[in-house]
Amino acid sequence: MKKLIAAAVLAGAAFIAIPTAANAAGYAPDSSVSVSGNYVAGGTAFVSFTDGAFQNGETVNVQVTGAGAVTLGALPTTTVSKAYTASPTGALVVKVTFPAGASGTYNLTATGATSGVVGLASFTVAPGDTAVTVGSNGNSGTPGQLAFTGGTISTLGLWAAGGAIVLGGGLLVVRKSVRRQHDAA
Structure with a gap:
């Protein structure tokens, strides 16, 4: 007993x-993340983290997951991981190229190797025959939203x-x- x-x-x-x-994990504030580009099959999106989002010169591990293969730099696959180096001011720009047959939701997670800061971005990719251009801060009208990571x-x-x-x-x-x-x- x-x-x-x-x-x-x-x-x-x-x-x-x-x-x-x-x-306890630190998250990059949504004001320090901006997304721009074309969210269509074969399109390219840019995720920018402002100065101070990460530590100066820090290694940042970026992972993109989604419904189909994406190209992060020059690596196409369904889940892509690549290490980047933040600028001397802690800023980072990541270029994401969607595959020709892409549609659905893709999620980008950038994690600072030293600071543990996590930055998130989400893309909803329209089929290739639909043109969607996103401005400097947001995903089709939902600017700077972070993914829900907690419980209810x-x-x-x-x-x-x-x-x-x-x-x-x-x-x-x-x-x-x-x-x-x-x-x-």
Whole structure:
């Protein structure tokens, strides 16, 4: 019984601690990310991170995922990863070329190797016969939106659930102790 209670308490503690660790990651503010270009099959988009988005001269690992192969620099594949170096001011520009048959959503994630800062951009690529040109800041009318990376349960709710688990474990221990005392008497 003690092992079961200990396992429940540890599971509850881990359940509560995980969102705190996830919230610790730094994200580039949406005002420091701008996207421009043609979001069509065969088109090219440019993702620009302003000065100070990353550390000066930092290595930035960029990954693009999507419905089809993209070209990041000269590497075409469905998930592309490539290391870039931020400018001496911490700025970075990434050129993304969409494949000829592209359509759907593509996501770009740029992660600073030293700072851990994460910059996000999302593209919705129109089929090749549709022309969509995006201005300096946004994705078809949704400027600077970051991807939703959290859960729908609040941290307070997680703490309450963890407290309920600990309280329930404590009640089980007290009940077992009272039962032993009653049986011994």
